[in-house]
Amino acid sequence: MAEDLSRYLDTAIEAARAAERVINRYYRGDFEVERKADASPVTIADVECERVIKQVLAEAFPEHGFYGEELGRESIDAEYVWLIDPIDGTKSFVRGYPFFSTQIALMRAGEPNNELIVGVSNAPAFGNGEMAWAARGEGAFLNGEPIQVSSVDTIGQTSLSMGNIGALGASKAWPKIGELVGDVHRIRGYGDFYHYHLLATGALDAVIESDLNILDIAALTVIVREAGGDMTELGGGPIGLESRTALATNGRLRSQLGPYFVDWDEARHAPRG
Known part of the structure; x- marks a missing residue:
């Protein structure tokens, strides 16, 4: 180092x-x-x-x-x-x-x-x-x-955790998220630090979350990426000081999960504080 x-x-x-x-x-x-x-x-x-x-x-x-x-x-x-x-x-x-x-x-x-x-x-x-x-x-x-993140590479095998589900449910993207829920293997809602730790260790394959503040996820972004995964905003934008959402994956699932959130409007969602 x-x-x-x-x-x-x-x-x-x-x-x-x-x-x-x-x-x-x-x-x-x-x-x-x-x-x-x-x-x-x-x-x-x-x-x-x-x-x-x-x-x-x-x-x-x-x-x-x-x-x-x-x-x-x-x-x-x-x-x-x-x-x-x-x-x-x-x-x-x-x-x-x-x-x-x-x-x-x-x-x-x-x-x-x-x-x-x-x-x-x-x-x-x-x-x-x-x-x-x-x-x-x-x-x-x-x-x-x-x-290290998992090697899962299909939606049907994916274990997905969702955070701040109420905010996700209130968004216009909820119908597509509902489709995703039906497509993945397993849904969990661990929240906060824990589902990102699980993703980085290979126990989960993807995390979606809304109503965030950059302070909630900055360190976790480094950890997930260095474990071999990736992390962006739900709409695919880079994580930055104004980020309010997160889509984290093991990297192999990025191309399959991204289309579920292609119309996500980051500007509509305020941080949780």
């Missing part, structure tokens, strides 16, 4: 572990829950996690910018920008079930597209803890072991 990418990845893992220590202090404890303007929940744990993540990253890379779920944007025009969702799945965290994670990604600015180059996805309360990570060109790993 190139020296800089190795340093970026190691520091991102260190930052995720620092956030994990904060999470462990609060999870299933007594804390207040506030509501953002969009009615989504936020807790002291979210804010403290983001602060410790930024502290670790800023000490190592003071020239880098930040775009965080809770603390907003800082030096966003820097060459390198860290994308941080300290607790992706705060609703799960608040209710005391383990489908939440810390998402940390590094984006290198440039034309024609910003480039995601490092991703760390840590779910400390899930099972015995589940951390996935990847750096561009160096493969993906889950709890230290290399991971």
Whole structure:
């Protein structure tokens, strides 16, 4: 691995572990829950996690910018920008079930597209803890072991997971999605970090999701791609700062799944917050 990418990845893992220590202090404890303007929940744990993540990253890379779920944007025009969702799945965290994670990604600015180059996805309360990570060109790993997408190459054999199904159902694309549901082998709805981890390890073959924020999927995009898969918006556009949807596959299924979403209008769908 190139020296800089190795340093970026190691520091991102260190930052995720620092956030994990904060999470462990609060999870299933007594804390207040506030509501953002969009009615989504936020807790002291979210804010403290983001602060410790930024502290670790800023000490190592003071020239880098930040775009965080809770603390907003800082030096966003820097060459390198860290994308941080300290607790992706705060609703799960608040209710005391383990489908939440810390998402940390590094984006290198440039034309024609910003480039995601490092991703760390840590779910400390899930099972015995589940951390996935990847750096561009160096493969993906889950709890230290290399991971790879499946070899499934037909719709009829595909295991598909869908996230934010209510929003998908309210879209004009729902009839085509209904066709897809009937065509695949199996449907699941794991959501959040988990179905992307399953895709990257070969346990699922495709994921579709709407009403996202880039902070939810930036790190997972790196991980899925480095495991041999691909990830775009539902309509086929590249993942970027304004992305609101995701179509992730094992790569072999891209040409077969893409036509189901060819008329998807990304602009109609707002982020979930």
